[in-house]
Amino acid sequence: xxxxxxxxxxxxxxxxxxxxxxxxxxxxxxxxxxxxxxxxxxxxxxxxxxxxxxxxxxxxxxxxxxxxxxxxxxxxxxxxxxxxxxxxxxxxxxxxxxxxxxxxxxxxxxxxxxxxxx
Amino acid sequence: xxxxxxxxxxxxxxxxxxxxxxxxxxxxxxxxxxxxxxxxxxxxxxxxxxxxxxxxxxxxxxxxxxxxxxxxxxxxxxxxxxxxxxxxxxxxxxxxxxxxxxxxxxxxxxxxx
Numbered sequence: 001x002x003x004x005x006x007x008x009x010x011x012x013x014x015x016x017x018x019x020x021x022x023x024x025x026x027x028x029x030x031x032x033x034x035x036x037x038x039x040x041x042x043x044x045x046x047x048x049x050x051x052x053x054x055x056x057x058x059x060x061x062x063x064x065x066x067x068x069x070x071x072x073x074x075x076x077x078x079x080x081x082x083x084x085x086x087x088x089x090x091x092x093x094x095x096x097x098x099x100x101x102x103x104x105x106x107x108x109x110x111x112x113x114x115x116x117x118x
Numbered sequence: 119x120x121x122x123x124x125x126x127x128x129x130x131x132x133x134x135x136x137x138x139x140x141x142x143x144x145x146x147x148x149x150x151x152x153x154x155x156x157x158x159x160x161x162x163x164x165x166x167x168x169x170x171x172x173x174x175x176x177x178x179x180x181x182x183x184x185x186x187x188x189x190x191x192x193x194x195x196x197x198x199x200x201x202x203x204x205x206x207x208x209x210x211x212x213x214x215x216x217x218x219x220x221x222x223x224x225x226x227x228x229x230x231x
Contacts, residue, residue, distance in 0.1 A: 004160075009158075033217050033218050035217075035218075035219060035220075043206065043224070043225045044224050044225065045208065045210075045220075045222040045225075047219055047220075047221075050217050091161065093161075093220075095217070105151060105166055105176070106218060108153075108160040108161040109160055110158060110159060110160040111158075111160050
């Protein structure tokens with residue numbers, strides 16, 4: 001089974017509007033971390049935001065927020081006030097185990113291509 | 119200069135050739151990874167290493183090998199390249215004490231003809 005599922009291959013949003021990118025995850029480990037990365041057309045991977053499974057508050061970083069619904073196993077990324085430069089591929093990822101876990105690696109979803117139009 | 123450096127950035131080669139992708143890092147992290155990205159498939163883990171003496175296979179290690187020459191260097195080899203190994207390859211590092219966030223190199227685009 002997929003550990004990370006992103007069901008939206010593509011999303012479109014008008015500039016200055018908010019957009020939500022969906023991510024669901026699958027793990028039986030009570031300790032895990034969730035990440036979002038952005039990949040612009042130039043190809044580099046840019047870290048956006050992190051949420052730990054025991055964090056009480058939803059993570060926020062500037063215009064990015066992570067809507068963490070533990071019971072639903074979802075970790076949706078919300079981008080407020082979209083900008084043309086937000087057009088990119090977005091990946092959701094998960095670390096199983098606690099910080100520093102020997103499990104270590106991240107599992108990635110297949111990504112969502114976001115297009116922001118003027 | 120980038121904290122995680124990959125060479126070469128682009129490479130075109132022929133079927134059957136041996137290829138090495140190199141990765142070096144200045145972040146001082148013990149953990150290093152090689153991922154492969156194919157369109158529509160996200161990133162898949164090829165190999166990872168938690169220290170110089172530790173090498174682990176990921177989901178798609180067949181056809182690849184790695185060498186951890188030092189804490190800062192982790193190279194990926196394709197002994198006999200084939201066309202379906204055409205992809206974007208990423209090296210990444212992470213801090214043992216951190217959240218697990220991966221710090222990526224800029225990627226190496228490999229084309230096998």
